[in-house]
Amino acid sequence: MDKTKRAKLEAAGWAVATPKEFLNLSEEDAAFIEVKVALAGALRARRVEQHLSQIEAAKRLHSSQSRVAKMEAADKSVSVDLLLRSFLKLGGTREKMAAVFCLNN
Amino acid sequence: MDKTKRAKLEAAGWAVATPKEFLNLSEEDAAFIEVKVALAGALRARRVEQHLSQIEAAKRLHSSQSRVAKMEAADKSVSVDLLLRSFLKLGGTREKMAAVFCLNN
């Protein structure tokens, strides 16, 4: 959200909060979630780039369509472990990983 | 191990293997373990830098000394999730994380 819009909403009496504020997460929790979301995005990118459906990706990952969907949604029930392993299995490299953390916001 | 030494050992009839070869890990598994080990090192660095014992660190992390030891040893029983959360709780930042993946080999 840009500053102008935020200012307008606040002027109109709205409490404008970031997700972090809204859910009152600590800095660390927020950072952790950011990493998870970033990895989830990278995972989906790897899959789409290879023109795979979630079902096909699931096969390569020895998992299921529903879990792939949850991974890409950075669901509460998926671990960074699983995201990372899956990312690597879909051809993700450590260089690409670094990009996830360095560049991406 | 440098090439000369490796060559000498092989000449002497030793099968010289990297951990990856020895345990015959796939590329992905190897990369995953590398990440885990790198994070474990970064975690220990955070702790030592702050002159904390494992017991003190455990307190800050709401965990136990034994688990901290296992984290720093990148034990099979600790997840990247736990490593990452702990790293962040000990003041690790996303920038420092990126460094773990970019620089460190």
Added chain:
DNA sequence: TGCTTCAATGTCGAATCTGACATACTTTGT
């Protein structure tokens, strides 16, 4: 509209991870 493919969401038993405890090993100072 009906049909097909892809993606999202809820649930569950099995597998894995976690904090805690006990215990053993290591290092450092006396």
Added chain:
DNA sequence: ACAAAGTATGTCAGATTCGACATTGAAGCA
């Protein structure tokens, strides 16, 4: 050598995460 502080390792009950399945929603096409 002994004690104390720090670290490592094995175990286990409870918690979390896993793959799988069922179901629903959404988009494209005849």
